[in-house]
Each structure stands twice: as C-alpha cells, then as structure tokens.
Amino acid sequence: MKGTTLADGPTINTIAERAGVSIASVSRVLNGLPTRQETVRKVMAAADELGYVRNAVARSLKSRRTHQVAFAMADVGNPAYLAMLRQIQPVLKDAGYRLVLHSTDAVVADEIDVLHSLGERYVDGLIMVPLRVTEAHLEMLDAARAPVVIIGQVPEGTRVDNVRADSRTGVKLAIDHLHALGRRRIGMINGPLDTVPGAARGAAYREALGGVGLPYDEDLVQIGDFYRAEGGRAVAELLDRVPDVDALMCANDLIALGALDVLRAAGRRVPEDVAVVGMDDTDLAAASWPSLSSVSLGSAERGRAAAELMLERLQGGDGEPRLVTVAPRLVVRASTAGAPVADFPAESRTDRKESAE
Amino acid sequence: MKGTTLADGPTINTIAERAGVSIASVSRVLNGLPTRQETVRKVMAAADELGYVRNAVARSLKSRRTHQVAFAMADVGNPAYLAMLRQIQPVLKDAGYRLVLHSTDAVVADEIDVLHSLGERYVDGLIMVPLRVTEAHLEMLDAARAPVVIIGQVPEGTRVDNVRADSRTGVKLAIDHLHALGRRRIGMINGPLDTVPGAARGAAYREALGGVGLPYDEDLVQIGDFYRAEGGRAVAELLDRVPDVDALMCANDLIALGALDVLRAAGRRVPEDVAVVGMDDTDLAAASWPSLSSVSLGSAERGRAAAELMLERLQGGDGEPRLVTVAPRLVVRASTAGAPVADFPAESRTDRKESAE
DNA sequence: CCGCATTCCGTAAACGTTTACAGACGATGA
DNA sequence: TCATCGTCTGTAAACGTTTACGGAATGCGG
Known part of the structure; x- marks a missing residue:
C-alpha cells in the first residue's frame, strides 16, 4: 500500500534538471524573487508536472524557523x-x-x-x-x-x-450576586488548599464575604477535591453541620454538579432553598438541570x-x-436566578454540525 | 527578555572544538556508538558544560524522520x-x-x-x-x-x-433496549440525512425497528440538526404530531438534551412517560438530569x-x-432505566485534579 | 567599437546533523 | 623487523533548502 509509494519525492534538484536551470533559479522562482518570465514559466511547469512540494524540514534548517x-x-x-x-x-x-x-x-x-x-x-x-x-x-x-x-x-x-x-474578582462577583439575592449563609465547597486554585479561591471567598459585611464562619467551609463525587460528599457533610445554609459557592463546576446531586437527594430545592454557583463555566454548566450559574474565568x-x-x-x-x-464574568443561570428556565437554553458550543461516524 | 537570550546554542561543532575531537566522534558518542572511553568522557563533559541539546530539525533532515x-x-x-x-x-x-x-x-x-x-x-x-x-x-x-x-x-x-x-449495531442496541422496556412508539430525532452519520443512523433506526417487529412509521421521524436547540424544536414538533410517542432515539447527545428540555416543559416525565436515548456518550450525558442513557460509539x-x-x-x-x-456499547442511565438514580453518579472523567487558575 | 550599468543566472557555502570510508595507530604473530 | 589485523578517529559527503557573490549577457551612450 502507501508504504510502497513512499519513493522519494521531487526536490529542487529534480526541478532544476527538468527545467534546465540551476537550483538557485528554482528557489528564486518558488519564492517569488525577481526572475525572467521565461525562467519562471519553465520552473513552474516542471514543478507542476512533478507535483513538487517544498520540504519543510530543509527550509526550517536553513531559515531557523519551524513555524x-x-x-x-x-x-x-x-x-x-x-x-x-x-x-x-x-x-x-x-x-x-x-x-x-x-x-x-x-x-x-x-x-x-x-x-x-x-x-x-x-x-x-x-x-x-x-x-x-x-x-x-x-x-x-x-x-x-x-x-x-x-x-x-x-x-x-x-x-x-x-x-x-482573576479568581479573586471572580469569587467576589459570585458572592455579591448571592448576597444581592438575599442569601446570608453562604457556604464554600473548595478543592485542596495546597493547589494554586484552591488557595486562591479560598482566600477570595473569605475576602468577598468581608466585602458584603458577612462574617467568616469556618463551619461554612468544606474541603474536598475538584471532582463531582467528592464534591457531593463534601456538600452532604456541610448540610449536616449547617442545615440552614442558603447558598453554595463551589470551586469548580464539577463540585457544583455534585452539590446539585446531593441537594436533590436531600429534598432541597435549587435555587429556592439553596442557590448554587459553580466556577469555570464549562459546557456542563449549561447542560445540567437546573442549569448552573458559574463564574467564567475566561479560559x-x-x-x-x-x-x-x-x-x-x-x-x-x-x-x-x-x-x-483577564477579567472574570459571572454567568447567571437557573441555579441562582429564580425559577429554572424551561425554554430552550442557549446553544451549547460543544458540538459541531456533524458528529463522528 | 528571552528574545535577547536567543544567542545560537552550542552545536556539535562547538562540542568538537572544546573536546578537541572531530564532529564525527561527537555524533558517535551522542548516539552511543562504540567509542574509546577517554573520548566519551571528553565529549560528555563538553556537552554538559555547554548545555548541549540535539537539533531536531537537522536530525530530521538527515534521517528523514520527524517523529x-x-x-x-x-x-x-x-x-x-x-x-x-x-x-x-x-x-x-x-x-x-x-x-x-x-x-x-x-x-x-x-x-x-x-x-x-x-x-x-x-x-x-x-x-x-x-x-x-x-x-x-x-x-x-x-x-x-x-x-x-x-x-x-x-x-x-x-x-x-x-x-x-458501527452505528448500525449501536442504534440496534438502543432500540432493543427500549423495546425490552415495553416501548412500542419509538420516535427518532435525527440530523441532516446528507451527512454520513445522519444517513447511517436513520437507516439503522428503520432496520432495528424491523428487527423487533415494529412497523416503520414516517410520522415518528423528525429531522433537525445536531444541536440542542434545534433538537428541542424537532421534539416539540414530533410531540405535537404523535402525542403517544413513548420513547425517543436521538442521533446524538445534544439532541437528547434538547429533548429533555422540551419534555420537561411539556410536563412529560422521563423515563416514565417518554424514555430518551442519546448517542456518543459524551460527558454531557452523565451530567444531565435525569442522566442520559447513550450509545457509545467508542470514540x-x-x-x-x-x-x-x-x-x-x-x-x-x-x-x-x-x-x-469498533463495537458500540449502550450505557444505560436514568433516562431509560426507571426512576432517576439519586445517589452519586459515576465519576466524570472530564476534570483533573487541578483546574486552571 | 569600447566602457559601463543593468539584469539575470549559476556556483558554492551554509544550516546541524549522520555516516561511509579510509587513514593512523598500537598490538600481535611470524 | 615486518606484515597484518583491529580499534579508533577524522574527512567529507549527504539530507533539501536559501542566499551571497560574481560572471555572462545585454543594452546603451560615447
């Protein structure tokens, strides 16, 4: 098959021979440098007939640019x-x-x-x-x-x-939003504090609470990892400990999905009883039910x-x-904004016209 | 900044000079070809001191392999x-x-x-x-x-x-499953028929119906595109036309999400009133509520x-x-399998330990 | 008919490797 | 001591381009 077709392709030399010119002329023509019309014609013809394609590796070696x-x-x-x-x-x-x-x-x-x-x-x-x-x-x-x-x-x-x-501002957007909705017991479900995002988002949460005049309460913070299942478990623990929590700031969307799972199982309505905000605004946020408000960090x-x-x-x-x-942006969806919307959600950008066959 | 540091790195020549040997010897040492110990030592030392790294482009040119x-x-x-x-x-x-x-x-x-x-x-x-x-x-x-x-x-x-x-077998898996659940009015929401997937899945639907002894009914087929919003619209039309439809085979997961949206808005319960199956088994299938049964085509x-x-x-x-x-696989979730599961869904493979900061 | 500028082109070197070939050298056996 | 062999190393060519340089050819004015 193809393996056998791999005979060496034509090079600038092959063209030069066939056109009866030097390789320098060939190169000049191929690069559009000023050349006599007749030469251009001959070289182009030869190149076409041979199906010549420039060798990128050789070019790179000479030009010191790989593109x-x-x-x-x-x-x-x-x-x-x-x-x-x-x-x-x-x-x-x-x-x-x-x-x-x-x-x-x-x-x-x-x-x-x-x-x-x-x-x-x-x-x-x-x-x-x-x-x-x-x-x-x-x-x-x-x-x-x-x-x-x-x-x-x-x-x-x-x-x-x-x-x-700017996750600091991002978290602040979410907390301000929740506060404006009247929520006063805002919990945080975070990932490990020894990761860069975990640390940054935890600190931002504390700071943002201060910004709206709410006290920082350790009981309202629960650490897990950045996945859905563990996120759900963390939420379950938090619910046990602080039954009157009325909002959850989640350190990413997967955690937030876990939160939705657990809140549903516990019979809490979202957003009426507990509002939920995720982070990263992934495709999953738009796909979930209720759809998830999420802070986009502008990936x-x-x-x-x-x-x-x-x-x-x-x-x-x-x-x-x-x-x-890059400035963050809060995308408000059903998980905080009142009744879950029931009409068609915005187009998800995930899929293309054709899915793979 | 870095731009200024781009001074030409050391080459095999630099090493040869410093080690007092020829470039051939350097190359041999670098490639582990048999060489006198003393030479190896000198070359290695020089290479280390210079922080030499092989030039991939030059290698490629010579070896005709780019890796x-x-x-x-x-x-x-x-x-x-x-x-x-x-x-x-x-x-x-x-x-x-x-x-x-x-x-x-x-x-x-x-x-x-x-x-x-x-x-x-x-x-x-x-x-x-x-x-x-x-x-x-x-x-x-x-x-x-x-x-x-x-x-x-x-x-x-x-x-x-x-x-x-093998989308043919894939569709068959889904239809067999729905049939086994007692569904007899199985609709299909497809994408454009002039795409390879659209055509294949449409034909497979018809064939699979035959396989379980159900008649092919044009009214049960609705064409849209492969997106969520349009998928929803297609479902709405189908519901209007055939109110007693009790299952929907969707040509991909996005269409199926659209179906869930519309069914919910129409007050139909999933899966009790209408069972829904998607296709491609994307992350979205596990994230949705109810979670979506989907045919994996083994991407x-x-x-x-x-x-x-x-x-x-x-x-x-x-x-x-x-x-x-590659053989397809039917992943059964809540949208067909009876009451939506309320415990933690399987881990989504989407996210990693750390999300971007 | 000569000198000169201009235009076009070919020769050759270079980019940084790998490798065929042959030379240098030391050791070995006669 | 010399021929022979083996081991190690250096020289040079090659991979396929781009490009500096100089030479050939042409045209022009004097």
Missing part, C-alpha cells in the same frame, strides 16, 4: 484547557503556525521535559499552563532557548510573558491572549515581559 | 474528536512521537490542504477524521507521501488504513486503534491496508 508552536498543559480533557486550545489553534493557524500539543498528565517532570526540549528547536515558541511553578521551572524558563508564554500565576519578577485569570480569552503574545514575540517583539490579566 | 504525527479533525470542541485525541496523544507520546494538531473547522478545502501538506514532510504520518470523503480526498490519499489512517467510513476499495464505528477506542495502526505503519509495516471496526 510550529507548542502548547503544553496537564490534560486536554479538562474543559478549561480545552477552551484555551480552541482559541490558540486558530490564532496560530491564521498566522501560519502549526500547533504541537503536549499533554503532561499532571507530571511535573514532563513539564520540565517540555521546557528542556525547546533546545531541540522543533518549535519556535511554547505556550504553557503549568500545574504549579517550581524552582526547576524557573531555572528552565531563564535558560529557555525560545520565547515562552505562561498561562497562570508565576512568582513576582519572573521574566516571562504571562497571562492570568478562552486567556488562550487567545497567550497566542497573541506569542505571535508578537515571534514577529520580533523584543520588549519587556508582558502581563495580561 | 511527529498529525491528527486532523473538524473541531477539537466536539467531544467525540476530543475523546479520540485523548487516546491518540499518549500512545504517540509513549512511542516517541509528537502530535501536531489540525482543526479544519469543517472546511473541506482545509482537509485537502492537510493532505497536500503531507508532501512538506513535516510529519511522518497523518490520522484524519474527514467530514465526508470527496473525490479530491481519494485522489490525495492515493498520492499521499506518508502513511495515513482514516477514522470513519471510506468507499469500498479505498487503499488506506481505516477505523470505523476513545477508535482513537487508540488509529494511533496503533499508525505506529505499525511507521515501524515499517508494509502490508495491505487494514480495517478495524
């Missing part, structure tokens, strides 16, 4: 990363770059590997969402042989282009911003490292 | 493609290949482009999920200068490695199979084109 950019994150399955990817891809593509995808499976060593492999020069740049930023990361960043854009928090003074979310925007920063660097931007912060 | 494989589909946002991607990526990675991602945005010309660009030899192979297979596709496939694996239906006799789902398995076929080709497999068909 590839890498994107590295823990797991494409995570909707937040996916949203970034979906923005990054078209921006790069339109600018003539290919996208090399690295999934590090949440293994820090893999992230370091990716940074190290920049030295192989198989890409012109790297956009990375690190899980956490270790000393090793910082060292490799300093030594990086190609431009890097980091999405996520980095220590002050790190000399690297950086795009951030898509962050992806786009990162891609644009990268392009600027690649186009010779040599300035100081830049920091872009 | 990259491309994956092309319409849209990463589609959960089916995403499921494939998530399997393909680790298989390739473990085998030492990088993944280049192409999103064609459902534009056929883009797909042709991707096939054409194989001639640039920037990848060693291509895994592709075409929207539909045109004449142009077939021509390019024949002329392809690297191994290609197609996921999806291709015309008989196309000489290409191929992985397929993940298809991805894995495709990646494995590709690796075999790359490792020199020269045999006949191969065909792998």
Whole structure:
C-alpha cells in the first residue's frame, strides 16, 4: 500500500534538471524573487508536472524557523484547557503556525521535559499552563532557548510573558450576586488548599464575604477535591453541620454538579432553598438541570491572549515581559436566578454540525 | 527578555572544538556508538558544560524522520474528536512521537490542504477524521507521501488504513433496549440525512425497528440538526404530531438534551412517560438530569486503534491496508432505566485534579 | 567599437546533523 | 623487523533548502 509509494519525492534538484536551470533559479522562482518570465514559466511547469512540494524540514534548517508552536498543559480533557486550545489553534493557524500539543498528565517532570526540549528547536515558541511553578521551572524558563508564554500565576519578577485569570474578582462577583439575592449563609465547597486554585479561591471567598459585611464562619467551609463525587460528599457533610445554609459557592463546576446531586437527594430545592454557583463555566454548566450559574474565568480569552503574545514575540517583539490579566464574568443561570428556565437554553458550543461516524 | 537570550546554542561543532575531537566522534558518542572511553568522557563533559541539546530539525533532515504525527479533525470542541485525541496523544507520546494538531473547522478545502501538506514532510504520518470523503480526498490519499489512517467510513476499495464505528449495531442496541422496556412508539430525532452519520443512523433506526417487529412509521421521524436547540424544536414538533410517542432515539447527545428540555416543559416525565436515548456518550450525558442513557460509539477506542495502526505503519509495516471496526456499547442511565438514580453518579472523567487558575 | 550599468543566472557555502570510508595507530604473530 | 589485523578517529559527503557573490549577457551612450 502507501508504504510502497513512499519513493522519494521531487526536490529542487529534480526541478532544476527538468527545467534546465540551476537550483538557485528554482528557489528564486518558488519564492517569488525577481526572475525572467521565461525562467519562471519553465520552473513552474516542471514543478507542476512533478507535483513538487517544498520540504519543510530543509527550509526550517536553513531559515531557523519551524513555524510550529507548542502548547503544553496537564490534560486536554479538562474543559478549561480545552477552551484555551480552541482559541490558540486558530490564532496560530491564521498566522501560519502549526500547533504541537503536549499533554503532561499532571507530571511535573514532563513539564520540565517540555521546557528542556525547546533546545531541540522543533518549535519556535511554547505556550504553557503549568500545574504549579517550581524552582526547576524557573531555572528552565531563564535558560529557555525560545520565547515562552505562561498561562497562570508565576512568582513576582519572573521574566516571562504571562497571562492570568482573576479568581479573586471572580469569587467576589459570585458572592455579591448571592448576597444581592438575599442569601446570608453562604457556604464554600473548595478543592485542596495546597493547589494554586484552591488557595486562591479560598482566600477570595473569605475576602468577598468581608466585602458584603458577612462574617467568616469556618463551619461554612468544606474541603474536598475538584471532582463531582467528592464534591457531593463534601456538600452532604456541610448540610449536616449547617442545615440552614442558603447558598453554595463551589470551586469548580464539577463540585457544583455534585452539590446539585446531593441537594436533590436531600429534598432541597435549587435555587429556592439553596442557590448554587459553580466556577469555570464549562459546557456542563449549561447542560445540567437546573442549569448552573458559574463564574467564567475566561479560559478562552486567556488562550487567545497567550497566542497573541506569542505571535508578537515571534514577529520580533523584543520588549519587556508582558502581563495580561483577564477579567472574570459571572454567568447567571437557573441555579441562582429564580425559577429554572424551561425554554430552550442557549446553544451549547460543544458540538459541531456533524458528529463522528 | 528571552528574545535577547536567543544567542545560537552550542552545536556539535562547538562540542568538537572544546573536546578537541572531530564532529564525527561527537555524533558517535551522542548516539552511543562504540567509542574509546577517554573520548566519551571528553565529549560528555563538553556537552554538559555547554548545555548541549540535539537539533531536531537537522536530525530530521538527515534521517528523514520527524517523529511527529498529525491528527486532523473538524473541531477539537466536539467531544467525540476530543475523546479520540485523548487516546491518540499518549500512545504517540509513549512511542516517541509528537502530535501536531489540525482543526479544519469543517472546511473541506482545509482537509485537502492537510493532505497536500503531507508532501512538506513535516510529519511522518497523518490520522484524519474527514467530514465526508470527496473525490479530491481519494485522489490525495492515493498520492499521499506518508502513511495515513482514516477514522470513519471510506468507499469500498479505498487503499488506506481505516477505523470505523458501527452505528448500525449501536442504534440496534438502543432500540432493543427500549423495546425490552415495553416501548412500542419509538420516535427518532435525527440530523441532516446528507451527512454520513445522519444517513447511517436513520437507516439503522428503520432496520432495528424491523428487527423487533415494529412497523416503520414516517410520522415518528423528525429531522433537525445536531444541536440542542434545534433538537428541542424537532421534539416539540414530533410531540405535537404523535402525542403517544413513548420513547425517543436521538442521533446524538445534544439532541437528547434538547429533548429533555422540551419534555420537561411539556410536563412529560422521563423515563416514565417518554424514555430518551442519546448517542456518543459524551460527558454531557452523565451530567444531565435525569442522566442520559447513550450509545457509545467508542470514540476513545477508535482513537487508540488509529494511533496503533499508525505506529505499525511507521515501524515499517508494509502490508495491505487494514480495517478495524469498533463495537458500540449502550450505557444505560436514568433516562431509560426507571426512576432517576439519586445517589452519586459515576465519576466524570472530564476534570483533573487541578483546574486552571 | 569600447566602457559601463543593468539584469539575470549559476556556483558554492551554509544550516546541524549522520555516516561511509579510509587513514593512523598500537598490538600481535611470524 | 615486518606484515597484518583491529580499534579508533577524522574527512567529507549527504539530507533539501536559501542566499551571497560574481560572471555572462545585454543594452546603451560615447
């Protein structure tokens, strides 16, 4: 089959022979440099007949540009990363770059590997969402042989282009919203505090409560992980301990789905008895019943911003490292906004015209 | 910033100079070919001090291998493609290949482009999920200068490695299930019939009805598109026309979600009054309320199979084109199986330990 | 008919590797 | 001591491009 067809394709040399010119002329024609009409014609004809296609590897070697950019994150399955990817891809593509995808499976060593492999020069740049930023990361960043854009928090003074979310403001939006709805016993279901998001969201919750004049009550906080089942269990415990809770701020959408499961099982109405807010505004938020109010941290925007920063660097931007912060947005749906809406929800952007056959 | 650090990295020449040997020796040491101990030591030392990293582009040029494989589909946002991607990526990675991602945005010309660009030899192979297979596709496939694996239906006799789902059996599983539950007025909500999935699923529905001895009734079939809102509208029309429908076979999960919306609004209980089955078994199926029974067409398995076929080709497999068909699976959840379950649903595989900050 | 500017093209070097080949060298046996 | 062998290493070519440089050809004015 195809394996046998892999006979060496034509090169610039083949064309030169057939057209009776030198390889330099062929190259010039192919690159649109000024050349006599007659030569152009001959070369084009030969190239067409041979079905010539430029060899990208050889070009890259000479030009020191691969026209590839890498994107590295823990797991494409995570909707937040996916949203970034979906923005990054078209921006790069339109600018003539290919996208090399690295999934590090949440293994820090893999992230370091990716940074190290920049030295192989198989890409012109790297956009990375690190899980956490270790000393090793910082060292490799300093030594990086190609431009890097980091999405996520980095220590002050790190000399690297950086795009951030603002979960502090995000949590505040949600708490303000709940407070405005008259809720006064607002619980928080968080993930582990030793993760960057967990810590940030926990602190933001406390601060936002203060902002609306509510006391911080440890009993109202329950820690689990970032998954649905454990989120549900955490909510069950909280309900036991604080039966009069009237709202739940959940650290991500999966936790919030778990909360809906448990509240339903416990016979609490959402949002009448307990209002629920999720975080990340994933597709799941629109799909659940009742649909879930959720704080969008602008994953898509962050992806786009990162891609644009990268392009600027690649186009010779040599300035100081830049920091872009993306504003969060509260998307209000049925889980806080009164009666669950019963008409058609907004289009989910998840599926395309055709699903795979 | 980094831009200034991009001074040319060390090459094999730099090492040769510093170690006082020839570049051939350096290359030999770096590749582990037999060399005198003393030389090995000197070269290693020099390489370490210089922080040398092999240039992937130059290697590729010489070895005619890029260690990259491309994956092309319409849209990463589609959960089916995403499921494939998530399997393909680790298989390739473990085998030492990088993944280049192409999103064609459902534009056929883009797909042709991707096939054409194989001639640039920037990848060693291509895994592709075409929207539909045109004449142009077939021509390019024949002329392809690297191994290609197609996921999806291709015309008989196309000489290409191929992985397929079996939506016919999939639909049959669902219809048999509904029939066994005592449903006799089973409607179908389908997408456009001029798409490959639409046509296949429509025909399979008719055939499966026959299989359980039910008549095919045109009134029970409603065509819309593959999205949620339109799916809902289609269901509303069907309900108007055939009020006694007692089950709905939906051509994908989004349509099924639309069905749930409309059934709820119409005061029909799911599954007591109307049972609903979706297709593709996306994350949304587990997240919805009631959770959605869905036919899995094995996207993940298809991805894995495709990646494995590709690796075999790359490792020199020269045999006949191969065909792998993946068996479908019916995942029964609350929307057909009696009372909606109220305990914690199975873990969704969507999220990871840490969500993006 | 010569000198010169202009236009077009070919030669060759370079990008950073791998590798075939042959030379240098030390050791071995006669 | 010399031929022979084996081990190790260096030289150079090759992968497929791009591009600096200089030479050939042409046209023009004097």
